[in-house]
Amino acid sequence: MAKIICVANQKGGVGKTTTAVNLSASLAVAERRVLLVDMDPQGNAGSGVGADKDLLEESIYDALIDDAPAARIVLKTELPYLHLLPATSDLAGAELELVSVTDRERKLKKILASLADSYDYIFIDCPPSLNLLTINAMTAAHSVLIPLQCEFYAMEGLSQILKTINLIQQGLNKSLSIEGILLTMFDARNNLSRQVGEEMRAHFPKETLQTVIPRNVRLSEAPSHGKPICLYDITSRGATSYMDLAKEIIAREVSH
């Protein structure tokens, strides 16, 4: 039975897609069966694993709005243990189209239930918003992984996502937990980065993950080659830090 983790933060550009893509790929390299679900109309997670959005006949939009069977939409990737449920820009319309649908918040949960037996992990990449798409992801997930860029505006937004998780825990998904807060784009030479890191460990000691993702240009180059970091440059600090994160996530499974 798959563990479903949604990668969310309404602050933009904090490393949600980079984390969803590279953590999925690192677990797939460790031969866990992984499904990466793209719930962002930008479709960046798909590009990050080499999917060509222009060739897609169906996407997650068709499963959410027209009840198309998700198993038909799932794509293979270059990594044998990694599959993708892709998104296209149509998904931007789903927000308004879902408004008047019954059980609008639980659509994704039902879709993933039909797939969960085929995977060990399912990761959901969320858009930079706390809209119906992100609410669907948090309702379908067992836990939320919150990437946090080590900058002021990103810290300021943390209380909003924690409040939203709390609301979901009271209603739509009582068993939702916080998988962890992941410090991203950390630059040890930069005062602000160090301050944010210290503040996070002081105020959120349990939630802040041990693994820290450094700022590493190879991580931003990899998507232009349609490859996760472990295929683009396995020797880079970006690749080793996401491998460390995969080990930390697996270790948490064993101890829970």
Added chain:
Amino acid sequence: MAKIICVANQKGGVGKTTTAVNLSASLAVAERRVLLVDMDPQGNAGSGVGADKDLLEESIYDALIDDAPAARIVLKTELPYLHLLPATSDLAGAELELVSVTDRERKLKKILASLADSYDYIFIDCPPSLNLLTINAMTAAHSVLIPLQCEFYAMEGLSQILKTINLIQQGLNKSLSIEGILLTMFDARNNLSRQVGEEMRAHFPKETLQTVIPRNVRLSEAPSHGKPICLYDITSRGATSYMDLAKEIIAREVSH
């Protein structure tokens, strides 16, 4: 009569707020009367100019949803020629609340019409989405300024925002133009940055602005002090590049 420019890009973390805050502040230093409108529920633009969101009694939400007079909500800032129309997290609810309202796309246009005579420029900071809040901003504006981070995922999203602008030009706002595409977080030592810069000048020579904003840590430090860059560190490359941008925007006024 104010020139209304909306700062938009659905890709997250590309420098929308940093641009809206620092361009507004640079024009205010040049004694243009400027109103900064925050249409992002994260409320980052307000923090960037020192507004304390917890002290706010009213925000743009009250003008959009309850027709509160905007002039009553506008706040002064540390810069005499810069005013702020602030946002709070309530604004996240406006998206669904506006769905069934008549003229839902033109609400902001009507609000700004009542303020336009008091300003030379009005800048609207948009959330990372092409939702009703951003559509309202594009319908109210004369032009769109598109910050573009020099990275692969940001380039990938450019066609979506250009498509949305085109749709708005055909219906809701026929006179909407592109003020320009602004390259942000440019790092001359980084191949990817240089490649994106070259590609943008080759494919969008007219739209890509002359001014390029370099990656500069002082820009990310300034918001934690609640100050635009010109008040936090006027000697920084971040401050001079936003002053250059202000000059370029003013020069375009003269020649149009």
